[in-house]
Amino acid sequence: MISISVPIILASQSPRRAQLFRQIGLTFSVQPSSVPEEIDPAASPEANVMRLAALKAEQVAAGIPKGIVVGSDTIVVIDGEVLGKPSDAADAARMLARLSGRTHTVYTGFAVVDAGTKKNYIDWERTDVTFRRLSAEEIDGYIATGSPMDKAGSYGIQDDFGAVFVERIAGDYYTVVGFPLAKFYVAFTAFTRSLGYLKGTP
């Protein structure tokens, strides 16, 4: 769908982000960064996800001569508190009980870095997510699948259980999965066009 004249590198080990990249027809390789996902509690959620997305993309871009590197970071915020990935099953159960029957916000930042020129584009998106009230049995059943353990907020909206936990969202769905596809598509085509890399779209 989008074709550019330099390699595209996804700086993320998330299989969900790779799946989203494939969904919009991108040809790319995967090279995760080693940037620690440390939240600055003094900064806003959007500042945190943009900073981490940029750090990830810049670290990978520093190691290659040319190519467009895409970094990304997603956090879940409820009552002003950031929920990252759970430390263990009990932590996941606490997070899911906290999200039950309430609305939280998912923030995803992304950074597009041109390794050759170091030019970049950084942006973010947010989506509100409302869970229906969950039973302890449902929470335990979900945790038993193992799926919550590598996910911010301990759930994936595209999971078997996640899909039936979420009553409604307000905003972009793919931001909740982990990458704001519509906003990224517009930004990526404009950025690569400005650099003379864009060969074809749509």
Next chain:
Amino acid sequence: MISISVPIILASQSPRRAQLFRQIGLTFSVQPSSVPEEIDPAASPEANVMRLAALKAEQVAAGIPKGIVVGSDTIVVIDGEVLGKPSDAADAARMLARLSGRTHTVYTGFAVVDAGTKKNYIDWERTDVTFRRLSAEEIDGYIATGSPMDKAGSYGIQDDFGAVFVERIAGDYYTVVGFPLAKFYVAFTAFTRSLGYLKGTP
């Protein structure tokens, strides 16, 4: 994820609905109905999708001795007008140009019918969907994929192009794909429990 003591039959030929059923771990067979998707312009959108969902499920249930049959119907409404499936490529182009840069509403109705007792549960869900402004090139590129032709409103939110056309939604994402998973899950477990069919959940 849900296990019941009678067969589950999906009365739909939509591969997207079958995929959603698989996503929440249901074991089922597919038996499409032959009910014509005729909209009653004098009735509300929700009345139309519930009536068509019920007709589809009841037709299939009438032909089997036992089992739970699920019927469903999805329509797209903009400016009070219903957009069904496009008749040809030009029709699809007109629909997409009309959705461009604006908000429309997707209605999905579902009916759960017990073939043995004829008891049923019927409900519906709606979600608002906002498209960004599309170029004629993007619309033509999407139609060239063939994907719009079997879809109400001429798009699929889970498609390569559909995913980057949708700026935001307000409501349940899966209702836009074609089936309100969260609402269905709650209704289906309650309905099959009341009939004594429910063996296990979550």
